[in-house]
Amino acid sequence: MTTPLIETRALCRNFGALAAARDIDFRLEAGARHALIGPNGAGKTTFVNLLTGVVQPTSGSILMKGRDITGVVQAERVKLGIARTFQINRLFRRLSVLENVCIAVAERVGAAPSMFRPAGMRRDVVEESMHLLDSLKLTADATHRISELPYGRQRLVELAIALGLKPEVLLLDEPAAGVPSAESHIILDAIDGLPRNIGVLIIDHDMDLVFRFAERITVMVSGAVFATGSPGEIGADAAVRAVYLGRAGHG
Amino acid sequence: MTPPQAGWADHPAALALAGRHRVRVWEPIPWVLALTFYFAFPKHLGFGTELLVTILFAISLDLVLGYAGIVTLGHAAFFGAGAYTVGMLAKHGIWNEPITGLILAAVVAAAVGLGSGLVLLRTHGLTLLMLTLCTMALLEEAANLAHDYTGGFDGLDSLPIAPLFGVFEFNPLYPKTQYLYVLTVLFVCFVFVRTLVYSPFGQSLTGIRENMLRMHAVGAPVRGRLVLCYALSAAIAGVAGGIWAQANAYVNLGTLGLDRAATVLIILVLGGYGRLYGAFIGAVAYMVLSHFLSKIYPTAWQLGLGLLLVVIALFARNGILGIAEAAVRRLRTPHATL
Numbered sequence: 112m113t114t115p116l117i118e119t120r121a122l123c124r125n126f127g128a129l130a131a132a133r134d135i136d137f138r139l140e141a142g143a144r145h146a147l148i149g150p151n152g153a154g155k156t157t158f159v160n161l162l163t164g165v166v167q168p169t170s171g172s173i174l175m176k177g178r179d180i181t182g183v184v185q186a187e188r189v190k191l192g193i194a195r196t197f198q199i200n201r202l203f204r205r206l207s208v209l210e211n212v213c214i215a216v217a218e219r220v221g222a223a224p225s226m227f228r229p230a231g232m233r234r235d236v237v238e239e240s241m242h243l244l245d246s247l248k249l250t251a252d253a254t255h256r257i258s259e260l261p262y263g264r265q266r267l268v269e270l271a272i273a274l275g276l277k278p279e280v281l282l283l284d285e286p287a288a289g290v291p292s293a294e295s296h297i298i299l300d301a302i303d304g305l306p307r308n309i310g311v312l313i314i315d316h317d318m319d320l321v322f323r324f325a326e327r328i329t330v331m332v333s334g335a336v337f338a339t340g341s342p343g344e345i346g347a348d349a350a351v352r353a354v355y356l357g358r359a360g361h362g
Numbered sequence: 363m364t365p366p367q368a369g370w371a372d373h374p375a376a377l378a379l380a381g382r383h384r385v386r387v388w389e390p391i392p393w394v395l396a397l398t399f400y401f402a403f404p405k406h407l408g409f410g411t412e413l414l415v416t417i418l419f420a421i422s423l424d425l426v427l428g429y430a431g432i433v434t435l436g437h438a439a440f441f442g443a444g445a446y447t448v449g450m451l452a453k454h455g456i457w458n459e460p461i462t463g464l465i466l467a468a469v470v471a472a473a474v475g476l477g478s479g480l481v482l483l484r485t486h487g488l489t490l491l492m493l494t495l496c497t498m499a500l501l502e503e504a505a506n507l508a509h510d511y512t513g514g515f516d517g518l519d520s521l522p523i524a525p526l527f528g529v530f531e532f533n534p535l536y537p538k539t540q541y542l543y544v545l546t547v548l549f550v551c552f553v554f555v556r557t558l559v560y561s562p563f564g565q566s567l568t569g570i571r572e573n574m575l576r577m578h579a580v581g582a583p584v585r586g587r588l589v590l591c592y593a594l595s596a597a598i599a600g601v602a603g604g605i606w607a608q609a610n611a612y613v614n615l616g617t618l619g620l621d622r623a624a625t626v627l628i629i630l631v632l633g634g635y636g637r638l639y640g641a642f643i644g645a646v647a648y649m650v651l652s653h654f655l656s657k658i659y660p661t662a663w664q665l666g667l668g669l670l671l672v673v674i675a676l677f678a679r680n681g682i683l684g685i686a687e688a689a690v691r692r693l694r695t696p697h698a699t700l
Contacts (some may be wrong), residue, residue: 112696115700120442133659159430163579164577167658172623185578185579186581186582186583187581187582187586188581189579189580189581190581192457193517194579194580195579197576199574200577201573201576201579202484202572202573202576203568203569203572203573203576204572204573205572206569207375207378207379208375209375209378209379210379213379214565214566214569214577214580215563215580216578217562218581219564219580223562223563223582224563225561225563225565226557226558226561226562226563226564226571227557227558228561228562229380229382229383229557229560229561230379230382230383230560230561230562230564230565231376231378231379231380231382231383231560232380232383232398233562234371236562237371237376237380238369238370238371238376239369241373241648242369242370244556245370250370250375251376253373253374254374254375254378255384272576272580275580276580276581279620283582293431303594343619359376
């Protein structure tokens with residue numbers, strides 16, 4: 112068995128009396144297309160926050176390629192290759208689309224601490240950012256401020272920022288949330304086109320999206336892993352249907 | 363379609379970014395005006411010097427408030443730290459050379475900024491605002507109590523500042539030397555801040571202002587950047603304070619007071635923060651307004667200033683410069699619906 116990209120062992124996190132994560136044993140393989148589903152309050156976002164280092168676990172450990180990264184701070188984990196997008200857009204609203212991506216790229220290539228050279232003269236950073244925007248078909252919007260873009264396009268910028276970090280692990284927290292259905296195909300196409308070498312974990316409610324992309328699905332209920340399997344297995348699992356699919360509805 | 367390897371340097375967005383730091387045609391105007399003032403109003407150079415120091419102080423605040431988004435009401439702590447550094451060194455006969463004196467003022471103020479920043483910048487919002495205020499109040503009280511060194515409530519006057527380059531005397535009655543000296547220092551500091559805000563470091567500060575959570579998520583050492591920015595801003599505020607003490611040959615508790623900290627904040631809001639030149643416009647507008655308002659209505663002139671601030675806060679969040687920018691944008695795109 113190969114070493115997984117990300118592995119958690121008996122990961123727990125309590126918020127007071129609430130166990131938002133309990134004994135989570137989870138594996139994300141290299142190049143995976145993995146989905147994490149579960150009813151509201153199941154602890155999906157807490158799990159992402161644990162993986163990215165926003166929240167420290169109460170107990171248990173997180174490993175990346177076999178290395179224990181439980182105590183590694185958020186910024187360092189980004190450098191190790193863990194990137195995320197947010198459920199609600201977290202963008203630099205008054206800056207241009209290009210600048211939004213440049214900030215991420217500058218941070219990754221180590222240009223950000225430099226004080227005496229104009230940011231726009233970092234050709235490497237600008238060039239790479241533009242390529243990224245091109246791959247997401249955003250070049251026409253590059254000069255626009257985020258606040259001038261429709262929500263669906265803003266979601267793409269979220270994705271562009273995360274990709275600018277050249278991640279090995281990409282955590283997508285409800286990538287299509289809030290996007291009108293007429294625009295959602297933009298997001299779906301973009302996720303379809305993600306490089307195969309990135310391990311992707313998609314957290315979503317949208318069953319169409321999940322069953323379209325995921326090659327493996329983990330179901331969380333009340334902070335614990337309820338079931339893991341292929342889309343076929345999960346779709347056929349009566350217990351999963353009972354606790355989740357039946358109650359939440361099928362889209 | 364552009365082939366993938368053609369390069370994107372010619373894309374409008376890349377051009378906009380690459381050209382952002384270039385000097386605009388209008389940028390020499392304030393400096394030309396400042397020099398004109400020197401020749402046109404030789405009797406008002408005292409006022410002019412005060413104005414230039416205020417601009418310098420406001421620029422230092424703009425770096426933390428306008429660019430990094432650190433809300434502070436205690437920036438006079440660093441102004442005072444610089445002023446007292448110069449004042450105490452000169453009064454006690456330790457050091458009175460002006461230029462090195464300013465460097466010392468910057469170092470001391472930066473140290474205060476670094477020390478307090480390491481603690482304060484763990485908080486934000488109202489807590490941060492109150493803590494900056496408290497830090498300043500603590501320093502003011504310390505200066506008040508350490509009477510033997512600081513002169514306490516009376517401050518230190520008749521500071522024996524050495525002539526600039528050993529030649530140009532600081533004459534309090536004809537502050538010609540002071541004016542040109544302050545103008546030069548302002549220019550140097552301004553070029554530094556201007557370079558900084560257009561650099562990748564400055565861009566990351568703007569990122570922190572716009573969305574701190576996202577900056578964490580792209581792997582930026584957010585607190586480190588903020589502390590560094592705070593210390594740099596403190597150094598410039600310290601230079602402003604130090605040069606104020608040199609130009610006036612005295613230092614008093616007012617340099618550490620809430621009055622000064624609030625005034626500089628008002629100036630920046632009035633002129634427009636996060637815009638470099640907001641400090642210039644704001645300082646001039648504030649000084650001119652307070653001059654005329656106090657003439658027209660000597661007993662309650664601050665009322666007029668207050669009303670103006672309310673109007674700015676409600677209808678023109680980006681200050682006078684913001685209004686000007688909006689007007690220019692409108693002229694350039696005559697059919698814009700905005």
